[in-house]
Amino acid sequence: MNSGNNTSTLKNLIFDLGDVIIPIDLTxxxxxxxxxxxxxxxxxxxxxxxxxxxxxxxxxxxxxxxxxxxxxxxxxxxxxxxxxxxxxxxxxLLDLPVERIERIKELKQNCRLFLLSNTSPIHIRQVNHVLSEMNQPTLEELFEQVFYSYEVRLAKPSPEIYQHVLAKAGLVAEETAFFDDNAANIRAALELGIRAIHVQAPKTILDYLKDI
The missing domain is CATH 1.10.150 (DNA polymerase; domain 1)
Structure with a gap:
């Protein structure tokens, strides 16, 4: 992992959705x-x-x-x-690269996988529709648990949403990596002891997952 952390103690991976799994155009x-x-x-x-x-x-x-x-x-x-x-x-929502989904499916063999996204129901339904058209599992099937801001009534970078995920899933922060494209979200996770990795273009999530 690019952060230089020892990956041998890494047991859990938490993914953001937009610009980590699926490219987005906020404008x-x-x-x-x-x-x-x-x-x-x-x-x-x-x-x-x-x-x-x-x-x-x-x-x-x-x-x-x-x-x-x-x-x-x-x-x-x-x-x-x-x-x-x-x-x-x-x-x-832009085109979803299938290779990202395939890599996440591979990671399920060795890690517990979770999704944490500031999102809306309309977007989640659309992403799941796209996944089904690609003959891929839905987000709820792909991850052990999904945490959507609209369901938990909290949003990143509030510390409470990370604490909610850790508690609900029974995760140890130091054994958990979190991938997000937003610097504020990364800082908030780091402050709780989570191994937060800032996904920044031109790199994609695949570059950050090479050593896991």
């Missing part, structure tokens, strides 16, 4: 909603921040229907069907 949903609403991207971005739409949805404060209703209200278009909103929302 795409705003861009697509701006086109749908015939508004400048900067205006849609400002509306997003003003109403804190993403955080409320990803921490389970609103459900799918409330999220869609909120999007229609703030972008002033009551005619959008659920599928229109879901499709625009899912443009954040």
């Amino acid at each position: 795409a949903p705003v861009r697509n909603f701006a086109m749908l609403a015939n508004l400048p991207e900067t205006e849609v971005q400002a509306i997003w921040k003003q109403y804190d739409i993403l955080n409320k949805y990803e921490t389970g404060l609103v459900d799918d229907n409330a999220f869609r209703t909120h999007v229609r209200q703030v972008l002033k278009n009551d005619s959008w069907a659920d599928e229109v909103i879901d499709t625009a929302w899912n443009t954040v």
Whole structure:
């Protein structure tokens, strides 16, 4: 492992989802909603921040229907069907490289595997749909346990979400590696004694998994 830690005591691997397992484009949903609403991207971005739409949805404060209703209200278009909103929302997800899934499946032989993601139900359903089309297991089948921010009502980098994962899965921090693309999320995990590895382009998760 690139961190130089001894991998012989490594028993557990926790993966982020976006830009670790599946590539994402965080600017795409705003861009697509701006086109749908015939508004400048900067205006849609400002509306997003003003109403804190993403955080409320990803921490389970609103459900799918409330999220869609909120999007229609703030972008002033009551005619959008659920599928229109879901499709625009899912443009954040790019093509999923099958070799990443295959490598994770290999790792199941030697390590306990977990998923920890700040995400929303619409995105998870779409990722699982893509996986099924690739004849691959769903996220819930691929990992021993999945921890979605909207289900646990917590989000990275809050220390509480890491403590929740460690406690719920019965993990020892020092025996656990956590892979994430976000520096703040990495710092928070490190402070709890987890072996946190910052996944940074142009490297992919496969580069960081070579020595495991």
